[in-house]
Amino acid sequence: MSATLKPRHETDSPKRLQILDAAANLFIAQGYGAVSMDAIARAAGVSKATLYAHFTSKDLLFATIIGEACRENLMGQWLTSLEDGALVTDVRAALTALGLGLLRLLLEERSLAIYRVVVAESVRFPELGRAFHENGPVQFRRAFGPWLDEQAKAGRLRAADPDVAADQFIGLLRSGLYLRAALGLPPAPTEAEIAATVTAAVDTFMRAFG
Amino acid sequence: MSATLKPRHETDSPKRLQILDAAANLFIAQGYGAVSMDAIARAAGVSKATLYAHFTSKDLLFATIIGEACRENLMGQWLTSLEDGALVTDVRAALTALGLGLLRLLLEERSLAIYRVVVAESVRFPELGRAFHENGPVQFRRAFGPWLDEQAKAGRLRAADPDVAADQFIGLLRSGLYLRAALGLPPAPTEAEIAATVTAAVDTFMRAFG
DNA sequence: GTCTATAGAAGGATAGAC
DNA sequence: GTCTATCCTTCTATAGAC
Structure with missing residues (x-):
């Protein structure tokens, strides 16, 4: 719930970008509650463990993505x-x-x-x-x-x-x-x-x- | 997901009214995803079985309550x-x-x-x-x-x-x-x-x- | 109608191998 | 970093006794 909010960089790993894109599409379309970490991992083409290696919680991932969407x-x-x-x-x-x-x-x-x-x-x-x-x-x-x-x-x-x-x-x-x-x-x-x-x-x- | 939407009546059973009140407060305050049927049953002071005896699904209960709130x-x-x-x-x-x-x-x-x-x-x-x-x-x-x-x-x-x-x-x-x-x-x-x-x-x- | 108890599925999060 | 497999919790919904 509290961690560093890293913005997106070109130097980010491909997997991280895949996760951000997939999660953004899902969260923006369906909201927080209706999207599971399973679904995000599936859509991003990574495992759940990889997902959690990049984002320590669902809350953090959600806040990162929607915050970025607002700042765009x-x-x-x-x-x-x-x-x-x-x-x-x-x-x-x-x-x-x-x-x-x-x-x-x-x-x-x-x-x-x-x-x-x-x-x-x-x-x-x-x-x-x-x-x-x-x-x-x-x-x-x-x-x-x-x-x-x-x-x-x-x-x-x-x-x-x-x-x-x-x-x-x-x-x-x-x-x-x-x-x-x-x-x-x-x-x-x-x-x-x-x-x-x-x-x-x-x-x-x-x-x-x- | 599809059933008869009975409005609230004075002739309704006390338990039904308890359920409607408790569920309304929870759903309006926290939204659909954040509220569980367990929490509603607890707040209403009834068992989950009783809850399901009155409302055949969470979707139906939610739609009934929020629809009623709009019509008030x-x-x-x-x-x-x-x-x-x-x-x-x-x-x-x-x-x-x-x-x-x-x-x-x-x-x-x-x-x-x-x-x-x-x-x-x-x-x-x-x-x-x-x-x-x-x-x-x-x-x-x-x-x-x-x-x-x-x-x-x-x-x-x-x-x-x-x-x-x-x-x-x-x-x-x-x-x-x-x-x-x-x-x-x-x-x-x-x-x-x-x-x-x-x-x-x-x-x-x-x-x-x- | 109402309860206790539980089934069955899905959720978030992690351990351990590679 | 990444994966597979799994743990534990919580969820919706129901069976069966009273």
């Missing part, structure tokens, strides 16, 4: 789109591009699966909740807030608390569609629904802060 | 506040009262625990996702939408798609605080934070739809 930047990659030259002065276009990228990412099956696992196990594994929060909302605020301030200084947006505005933008994006998808309810979101949700979110945001 | 109206009780006479003509006050009631309810430890369990298990138990969605967002739309239409007809709100507006109001309420609480991250939300979140949500909503 849920949102960071999309924030750079705010720096796109053509969009700097067109607030609505910038928000729409950002919103589309973010919502598509949030609705990917892998993102949803990580969300389900983290929400389910964050009580027993508090470090997972912290990692998810830090790499999701917190990171978004850190990048989006300054951009909002910049736009406000340029007179293209009303001055407001940037953290609140950032949270509300995410909240608007996650309205409606997201919960349905997180619960796995059919029908799966269509690209048209995603676009409509983003448009509605940007409309509301611009009316409030434009 | 997560939101319905608060929608009546919209009919409060004094608030009919004061849109901002009505939204603030509604928002406070809803957000406080959503942040209760029991509501959060149900959310965690449903999100975690809705893939394996699709009926739970449906029950949660139907008794949460869908029911809210059904009550909030007509109220919005009414306000629009009275000229106190701008005409807009009531479903979208209802979803966005929930989205604004759940921005920031809610995810942190769902992940169990300290510090626990204070009443001041709740009030500030509601005020900010109503502000944004009124700027967009007022």
